Amino acid sequence: MRLRLIKKFFFPRLSLTIVLLILTLIIAFLAGKEFLVQRQSEPIFPSSGLSYHKKLSDYFPALRNTWGDTDVYIFEGKEPGGCILITGGTHPNEPAGFLTAVILIENIFVDKGKVVIIPRANASAFTHSDPQEGSPQRFFISTAKGKRFFRLGSRLTNPIHQWPDPAIYINPSGQKLSGSEVRNLNRCYPGRPDGLLTEKIAFAIMEVIRQEKIDLGIDVHESAPEYPVINALVFHENSSELAALVAINMESFGLKLRLEASPPNLRGLSHREWGDAAGILAVLIETPNASHGRLKGKPSPDLIVEGIDKFYPRASRSGRLFVDYPETGIPLKDRVGRHLASIISLVESFNELYPSKKIKINNIPDPNEVALKGLGFFLHSPS
Amino acid sequence: MSEPLIFVLMLLSFILLTLLVRFPVGVSLFLAALIGSLASGSGLPWRHLVEGAFGYFDTLLIILTATIFMKTLEGSGALDTYVNFLLRTFYRYKPLFLLILMFIIMFPGMITGSSVTAILSAGPLVAPVLLKIGLSRSRAASFLAMGGILGMIAPPINILVMIMGAGVDMPYVGITVPLLILVGPLAILVSLWLGLKEAKKISKDDLASLLPPSFWPQYGWRLIVPLLSLIFLFLGPSLWPEIIPDLGLPGSFILASLFGWLAGRPFSFFQATQKALEESLPILSILVGVGMFTQIMTLTGSRGWLVVSILSLPSIWLILAMMLSLPLFGGISTFGSASILGVPFILALINLNALFTAAALSTFAAIGEIVPPAAFSARFAAQVMDEPSLFRVQKHSLIPVATFWIMGLILLLFAPILDKWI
Numbered sequence: 148m149r150l151r152l153i154k155k156f157f158f159p160r161l162s163l164t165i166v167l168l169i170l171t172l173i174i175a176f177l178a179g180k181e182f183l184v185q186r187q188s189e190p191i192f193p194s195s196g197l198s199y200h201k202k203l204s205d206y207f208p209a210l211r212n213t214w215g216d217t218d219v220y221i222f223e224g225k226e227p228g229g230c231i232l233i234t235g236g237t238h239p240n241e242p243a244g245f246l247t248a249v250i251l252i253e254n255i256f257v258d259k260g261k262v263v264i265i266p267r268a269n270a271s272a273f274t275h276s277d278p279q280e281g282s283p284q285r286f287f288i289s290t291a292k293g294k295r296f297f298r299l300g301s302r303l304t305n306p307i308h309q310w311p312d313p314a315i316y317i318n319p320s321g322q323k324l325s326g327s328e329v330r331n332l333n334r335c336y337p338g339r340p341d342g343l344l345t346e347k348i349a350f351a352i353m354e355v356i357r358q359e360k361i362d363l364g365i366d367v368h369e370s371a372p373e374y375p376v377i378n379a380l381v382f383h384e385n386s387s388e389l390a391a392l393v394a395i396n397m398e399s400f401g402l403k404l405r406l407e408a409s410p411p412n413l414r415g416l417s418h419r420e421w422g423d424a425a426g427i428l429a430v431l432i433e434t435p436n437a438s439h440g441r442l443k444g445k446p447s448p449d450l451i452v453e454g455i456d457k458f459y460p461r462a463s464r465s466g467r468l469f470v471d472y473p474e475t476g477i478p479l480k481d482r483v484g485r486h487l488a489s490i491i492s493l494v495e496s497f498n499e500l501y502p503s504k505k506i507k508i509n510n511i512p513d514p515n516e517v518a519l520k521g522l523g524f525f526l527h528s529p530s
Numbered sequence: 531m532s533e534p535l536i537f538v539l540m541l542l543s544f545i546l547l548t549l550l551v552r553f554p555v556g557v558s559l560f561l562a563a564l565i566g567s568l569a570s571g572s573g574l575p576w577r578h579l580v581e582g583a584f585g586y587f588d589t590l591l592i593i594l595t596a597t598i599f600m601k602t603l604e605g606s607g608a609l610d611t612y613v614n615f616l617l618r619t620f621y622r623y624k625p626l627f628l629l630i631l632m633f634i635i636m637f638p639g640m641i642t643g644s645s646v647t648a649i650l651s652a653g654p655l656v657a658p659v660l661l662k663i664g665l666s667r668s669r670a671a672s673f674l675a676m677g678g679i680l681g682m683i684a685p686p687i688n689i690l691v692m693i694m695g696a697g698v699d700m701p702y703v704g705i706t707v708p709l710l711i712l713v714g715p716l717a718i719l720v721s722l723w724l725g726l727k728e729a730k731k732i733s734k735d736d737l738a739s740l741l742p743p744s745f746w747p748q749y750g751w752r753l754i755v756p757l758l759s760l761i762f763l764f765l766g767p768s769l770w771p772e773i774i775p776d777l778g779l780p781g782s783f784i785l786a787s788l789f790g791w792l793a794g795r796p797f798s799f800f801q802a803t804q805k806a807l808e809e810s811l812p813i814l815s816i817l818v819g820v821g822m823f824t825q826i827m828t829l830t831g832s833r834g835w836l837v838v839s840i841l842s843l844p845s846i847w848l849i850l851a852m853m854l855s856l857p858l859f860g861g862i863s864t865f866g867s868a869s870i871l872g873v874p875f876i877l878a879l880i881n882l883n884a885l886f887t888a889a890a891l892s893t894f895a896a897i898g899e900i901v902p903p904a905a906f907s908a909r910f911a912a913q914v915m916d917e918p919s920l921f922r923v924q925k926h927s928l929i930p931v932a933t934f935w936i937m938g939l940i941l942l943l944f945a946p947i948l949d950k951w952i
Contacts, residue, residue, distance in 0.1 A: 281829030311778030
């Protein structure tokens with residue numbers, strides 16, 4: 148009797164549990180294999196003009212052997228001059244920021260002054276994607292001898308590397324933010340040496356600024372087309388003259404630049420804290436990226452590279468965007484081209500304002516040529 | 531298949547699987563997501579399903595650990611003692627008593643920004659009191675759900691506003707007054723509407739027969755330690771960030787649970803955790819399903835279609851669209867609704883004061899807490915009250931929800947005047 152009861156109630160339940168457990172393990176294995184792909188870093192091939200290749204942990208050793216450590220590329224001219232910092236990949240779901248840094252690393256030579264480039268400012272955020280965004284893990288760009296892959300990461304540090312989030316995050320500048328912002332590098336400046344991973348990364352970047360004696364910091368981003376700060380340059384109040392000059396210089400490329408002053412009460416961002424805490428000229432530049440907007444259609448590698456989306460043109464026609472979004476899309480080459488134009492204009496304007504700290508950078512790809520020949524023309528072949 | 535068709539197919543699959551096949555809500559959401567993915571030609575997207583399932587991982591842990599905390603309060607006798615104290619102190623003044631009960635429910639939500647946390651941590655404390663003053667189970671569950679939602683949108687912490695603020699780079703500063711203008715009248719109206727009709731004044735003798743046992747004589751101050759430790763763990767990291775580390779809400783609940791274990795009469799902590807897991811598993815599975823459903827909506831482009839369709843409405847309809855779409859999307863995820871719809875709505879009303887707009891939109895989105903399929907607050911309140919019918923809880927909540935809409939609308943329409951006044 149007891150055995151029959153056990154058979155009747157226990158075995159079906161046990162069998163179902165075992166089947167569900169095996170099914171869960173199979174799904175975990177299949178998904179896990181895909182998640183691991185995101186940890187494979189894309190190669191970067193620096194130009195022969197590279198002077199040093201350092202790690203962020205060289206500036207702040209506490210980051211050594213952590214997922215926050217990342218590459219720092221330094222191009223130093225023979226003659227002394229000013230020093231520029233360019234950060235890409237602060238938000239790895241904004242691909243034009245990362246690609247602009249990569250294009251510069253693979254092409255430039257510096258004659259005068261120094262250029263420091265951190266292409267993957269938040270390396271941890273490259274290793275995962277944002278839940279509920281359905282993002283592809285990689286996108287591809289054709290070069291002369293084959294395709295190169297690049298990762299599309301997340302806005303935030305990987306929770307596997309920094310967890311749990313507090314309910315409310317009070318950043319190093321005392322601003323209260325929603326808890327997940329504790330993993331947003333561009334809310335954690337000027338960082339904390341004994342803080343959480345993202346705060347340590349922010350602190351390490353501040354150390355780069357201090358130790359390399361940076362004069363001008365350029366943080367390269369993208370924003371969703373429904374966001375008002377777009378095709379824009381956000382500047383610290385100490386850089387207002389520089390920003391005004393840049394807007395004029397951009398017209399030589401046929402590009403209009405929206406200027407936005409960094410709000411003094413919006414704390415923890417690069418354009419605010421680099422200026423306040425380190426006293427350098429600080430700007431942040433933005434281009435429109437449909438792939439991380441809320442109105443996007445089906446996400447795909449093509450959406451990232453070609454920028455053609457089903458719904459953004461409709462939203463644009465309804466007057467809901469802050470940028471004209473055509474049916475033909477806003478391709479990555481145009482967005483990177485715009486960033487390159489901004490950087491060229493920033494260097495020119497800096498030289499005009501500070502002649503004693505002149506910086507001379509050669510071989511920055513011409514934005515019009517980038518639009519014409521495509522990004523692949525300016526990238527090293529995959530091997 | 532086009533995006534609207536995929537969306538309709540996912541929605542229909544979910545409804546059919548839940549209502550006709552009688553699958554659990556979480557399983558139905560998972561299967562509907564799978565059907566949507568197959569119909570869109572995305573195949574079997576395991577990575578996306580797992581990624582979506584982890585979208586609410588932190589919330590899952592909060593719900594589970596909050597339930598463990600409540601089980602330790604029950605086990606130690608602390609809960610009975612608290613109820614005993616509240617009943618004896620305030621039973622004489624009915625309206626004031628109702629307002630105090632509402633505030634007790636709201637308080638954990640005000641600190642954490644989570645209605646579920648409010649319902650789970652204050653609910654078991656207030657639930658027996660509500661029943662004992664004469665409220666029916668369904669009305670008491672509605673009282674609890676509304677208290678949780680009001681706590682969620684009340685200052686100092688409104689995560690919905692924080693999420694929307696992060697999307698438009700609006701600092702979380704100066705929001706306290708707009709939120710107080712909104713929540714103060716709502717709390718009074720809702721608690722009196724739900725409570726006055728059924729609540730009865732009870733005599734001292736009646737009260738004596740209703741009172742649960744107090745363990746104060748045996749254990750004294752020890753019984754308050756778990757509650758005090760939880761409040762300390764919630765507030766400490768904000769008040770003294772340099773000294774007190776933030777354990778996160780799950781860590782805080784677990785630590786406070788350990789205090790609860792040692793606070794009063796002996797009980798098995800292991801059994802308390804098992805009971806908590808058993809009770810919260812249905813809601814946890816819904817959250818996992820909601821995460822998958824949302825991820826596949828984005829993957830197939832149907833989320834984009836939905837958002838653009840709402841935003842493309844003529845301006846005159848836009849406010850109506852806000853009032854309806856935010857709660858409806860909130861029925862899948864309130865936080866998701868704030869992020870996906872709330873941010874474009876704030877941008878669409880950029881000429882208004884963003885703080886007032888965000889406060890009003892958070893009220894609309896919070897209504898989603900009682901809207902199916904997830905209806906988290908209503909569901910949890912029903913669970914805490916042991917009320918079998920979710921529908922009855924939602925029915926009692928209709929008038930309070932209407933006041934939410936009206937107050938939100940007033941705030942939106944009068945934003946320019948209030949802006950100058952404040």
